[in-house]
Amino acid sequence: MRVALFITCYNDTLFPQTGIATVRLLERLGHTVEFPEDQTCCGQMHSNTGYGDEAIPLIRRFVKSFRDAEVIVSPSSSCVSNIRTAWLRTLADTGDEALKRDVAEIVPRVFELSQFLVDKLGIDDVGAYYPRRVTYHPTCNSLRALKVGDAPMRLLAKVRGLDLVELPDARECCGFGGTFAVKNEDTSVAMLSDKMRSVLGTRAEICTALDSSCLMHIGGGLHRLRSGVRTVHLAEILASTEKDFIHGERR
Amino acid sequence: MASAAEPRTFPQLARRAVADTQLRRNIGNATQTIRTKRAAVVAEVPDWEELREAGRSLKEHTLRNLDRYLVQLEESVTKAGGQVHWARDGAEATRIVTDIAKRHSVKEVIKVKSITTEEIKLNEALEDAGIRPFETDLAELIIQLGDDVSSHILVPAIHRNRAEIRELFMRKLGLTELSDRPSDLTAAARSYLREKFLTVPMAVSGANFGICDTGTICVVESEGNGRMCLTLPKVLVSVMGIEKLVPTWEDMEVFLQLLPRSSTGERMNPYNSLWTGVTPGDGPQEFHLVLLDNRRTDVLADRTGRQTLNCIRCSACLNVCPVYARTGGHAYHSEYQGPIGAILTPQLHGMDAAASLPFASSLCGACYEVCPVKINIPEVLVHLRTRAVARSGPSLEKLAMGAAIRMFDNPGLLETAQKIARIAQRPFVSDGYITGGLGPVRQWTRARDLPAVPDQSFREWWRTRR
Numbered sequence: 001m002r003v004a005l006f007i008t009c010y011n012d013t014l015f016p017q018t019g020i021a022t023v024r025l026l027e028r029l030g031h032t033v034e035f036p037e038d039q040t041c042c043g044q045m046h047s048n049t050g051y052g053d054e055a056i057p058l059i060r061r062f063v064k065s066f067r068d069a070e071v072i073v074s075p076s077s078s079c080v081s082n083i084r085t086a087w088l089r090t091l092a093d094t095g096d097e098a099l100k101r102d103v104a105e106i107v108p109r110v111f112e113l114s115q116f117l118v119d120k121l122g123i124d125d126v127g128a129y130y131p132r133r134v135t136y137h138p139t140c141n142s143l144r145a146l147k148v149g150d151a152p153m154r155l156l157a158k159v160r161g162l163d164l165v166e167l168p169d170a171r172e173c174c175g176f177g178g179t180f181a182v183k184n185e186d187t188s189v190a191m192l193s194d195k196m197r198s199v200l201g202t203r204a205e206i207c208t209a210l211d212s213s214c215l216m217h218i219g220g221g222l223h224r225l226r227s228g229v230r231t232v233h234l235a236e237i238l239a240s241t242e243k244d245f246i247h248g249e250r251r
Numbered sequence: 252m253a254s255a256a257e258p259r260t261f262p263q264l265a266r267r268a269v270a271d272t273q274l275r276r277n278i279g280n281a282t283q284t285i286r287t288k289r290a291a292v293v294a295e296v297p298d299w300e301e302l303r304e305a306g307r308s309l310k311e312h313t314l315r316n317l318d319r320y321l322v323q324l325e326e327s328v329t330k331a332g333g334q335v336h337w338a339r340d341g342a343e344a345t346r347i348v349t350d351i352a353k354r355h356s357v358k359e360v361i362k363v364k365s366i367t368t369e370e371i372k373l374n375e376a377l378e379d380a381g382i383r384p385f386e387t388d389l390a391e392l393i394i395q396l397g398d399d400v401s402s403h404i405l406v407p408a409i410h411r412n413r414a415e416i417r418e419l420f421m422r423k424l425g426l427t428e429l430s431d432r433p434s435d436l437t438a439a440a441r442s443y444l445r446e447k448f449l450t451v452p453m454a455v456s457g458a459n460f461g462i463c464d465t466g467t468i469c470v471v472e473s474e475g476n477g478r479m480c481l482t483l484p485k486v487l488v489s490v491m492g493i494e495k496l497v498p499t500w501e502d503m504e505v506f507l508q509l510l511p512r513s514s515t516g517e518r519m520n521p522y523n524s525l526w527t528g529v530t531p532g533d534g535p536q537e538f539h540l541v542l543l544d545n546r547r548t549d550v551l552a553d554r555t556g557r558q559t560l561n562c563i564r565c566s567a568c569l570n571v572c573p574v575y576a577r578t579g580g581h582a583y584h585s586e587y588q589g590p591i592g593a594i595l596t597p598q599l600h601g602m603d604a605a606a607s608l609p610f611a612s613s614l615c616g617a618c619y620e621v622c623p624v625k626i627n628i629p630e631v632l633v634h635l636r637t638r639a640v641a642r643s644g645p646s647l648e649k650l651a652m653g654a655a656i657r658m659f660d661n662p663g664l665l666e667t668a669q670k671i672a673r674i675a676q677r678p679f680v681s682d683g684y685i686t687g688g689l690g691p692v693r694q695w696t697r698a699r700d701l702p703a704v705p706d707q708s709f710r711e712w713w714r715t716r717r
Contacts, residue, residue, distance in 0.1 A: 009659060009665065012665075012669075012709040012710055013665075013669050013672075013708055014702055014705070015702075016708055019712075019713075020709065020712055023713075035713050037713075038662050040659045040660065040662055040665055041659040041665075043659070045655070046655070048633060048636070049636060049640070049648075050633070050637045050638075050639055050640035050641075051640060051652050052633070053637075054656045055656070057656065057660045058660060061660060086633075089555075089630070140613070140614070140615035140616055143616075144617070144619070144620055145616060172573055173617070175573070175613060176613065177612070177613025177614055177615070178613075178614070180613045182691045182694040182695055183262060184261065184262050184610065184611060185262070185695075185697065186262070186265055186266045186269045186270075187262075187577050187578055188613070189698040189699070191573050191574075191577060191613070216701070217699065220684070220695075220699035221698065221699045221700075223699075224686075224698065224699055224700045
């Protein structure tokens with residue numbers, strides 16, 4: 001299949017490894033990956049902070065970049081859920097009927113990576129190898145807005161060498177929430193400390209999720225603690241194969 | 252404008268609350284207990300999702316036809332011997348209630364727990380008129396005796412522990428001996444309240460539901476103190492928001508299932524009191540219903556905001572909210588706290604009083620998931636954020652957001668910004684992480700490290716593949 005990658009501004013700038021892993025994984029599964037280079041951002045930060053109207057040019061840009069794509073896949077559940085749930089609401093009061101039609105037409109073709117693999121392609125074994133003790137944090141957007149269900153767990157369960165451990169109070173928000181993390185810093189950090197306690201309690205080496213943003217928050221806290229526990233996007237785990245490890249150590 | 256000495260915004264009040272570890276533990280434990288109870292009794296109902304849908308659609312239908320239903324309720328109440336009063340705002344409502352009290356030369360009134368009367372500051376208005384209000388709900392009594400404010404719409408004294416309550420009762424009720432056993436504390440409150448039930452001639456209640464076809468008003472409570480107020484005094488005044496209508500008696504079956512399971516985690520509520528007008532020789536001989544608007548019609552006119560009026564005040568959203576669990580209710584600076592408070596307060600009291608509340612959420616969606624009448628609270632929060640931004644003046648944030656859009660709408664500019672960031676971050680980077688910085692970066696890095704912008708962006712890597 002021809003897959004157009006929506007990398008998101010966040011992954012492009014801060015977590016290129018997530019995008020690289022997504023490309024490697026999809027190509028390994030036999031798909032052709034395209035990257036429309038004039039893409040940038042879905043406008044999530046703007047709409048969630050109360051600047052919905054400002055995000056409209058970004059919606060227009062996305063539609064232009066991806067109009068011809070067969071499917072659009074993104075390794076970010078919050079950006080996909082923003083596209084799916086917020087865009088038409090943002091556009092409700094604009095008179096741009098053509099844009100509304102374009103958005104309505106494009107939205108069903110936009111997939112979060114794990115949903116694309118499990119629900120669209122019907123694959124749960126992607127042939128990955130990852131010899132680590134891993135816990136999965138279901139971010140709020142993947143859990144409630146996108147309803148990815150057990151897709152990520154099914155994928156993780158088939159990764160060879162991986163020791164999957166359940167995260168206590170998994171459904172609790174980590175406290176990131178976009179600009180919430182800065183506007184309500186104290187509350188955000190209080191939520192983070194409870195999430196970190198849960199992660200550390202599992203004795204996992206790696207905490208994974210479908211959102212680099214939440215992982216940046218959790219990982220930033222874990223790094224400040226010098227805990228040794230790292231956060232890694234699910235795409236990277238799924239892209240890993242035995243060739244990436246020598247005697248259990250990453251090349 | 253709030254002075255610096257008196258913090259009013261959510262982040263300021265939350266900072267204080269989050270630092271209070273005892274409070275965090277009290278609230279965390281209490282909400283966890285209610286949450287577990289609720290989940291268990293909701294799981295017992297096989298058609299819970301259908302019930303939620305029924306509740307939502309009944310509410311929407313009622314609100315769409317509110318004009319008609321309000322007139323019907325007025326007719327039914329009047330026919331049953333009650334008197335209906337219309338109040339545009341809090342000032343009109345409190346004047347109606349104090350006038351009734353004055354007409355009967357009443358010096359004291361007993362009260363059933365009611366957030367609507369808190370919303371209109373009825374107790375203050377009565378006191379100004381020389382009338383003493385006595386709260387009879389145990390938690391409200393604790394709040395009133397302690398000159399405190401409620402921190403939870405259902406469990407107003409959730410932030411107080413037993414030792415504090417014992418000390419308060421001894422001091423305020425003039426007791427020389429009292430243990431902190433719940434039964435002893437309840438007994439102390441009971442002997443104090445019983446005298447009030449038997450001697451005070453007027454009661455004021457709120458209303459959970461107003462049933463249009465019969466003119467019946469309903470209050471749902473747990474202790475029975477409310478029922479004492481509703482039956483013993485000669486005069487009864489009920490203050491009800493105009494959104495609390497239920498079309499028919501039959502419709503109550505939906506709400507009397509949704510409410511107790513969602514709020515206290517009970518299968519059925521201990522006391523469901525229903526009264527219809529007056530009955531000679533039995534119960535209050537004069538009944539007044541005050542129908543309160545207080546901006547509710549404005550909310551109704553707002554396409555996204557109107558679902559807020561579906562709320563049946565169950566408090567399930569407070570008990571699942573990760574923000575509420577860390578800050579408690581006082582940080583919301585309102586009689587309505589938690590997620591529902593964050594959307595209800597700015598709409599009922601105006602954005603000036605509550606501009607920080609729509610931002611007091613990580614938008615995790617747990618409140619929407621649990622709401623028995625399907626209010627999409629995150630959607631309304633974002634809607635109100637837009638309104639808060641639109642009415643605020645020029646700010647650094649607005650400049651930054653504008654600059655970000657210009658950058659994101661131009662891939663070349665985005666790349667340039669990425670390159671600049673790599674250079675600008677250098678003084679703050681160690682071990683691949685940023686540990687200091689300015690502005691929002693500083694807000695972030697006080698407790699968390701921030702990954703440094705790597706040497707190569709994804710799009711740069713993509714180009715190397717060709």
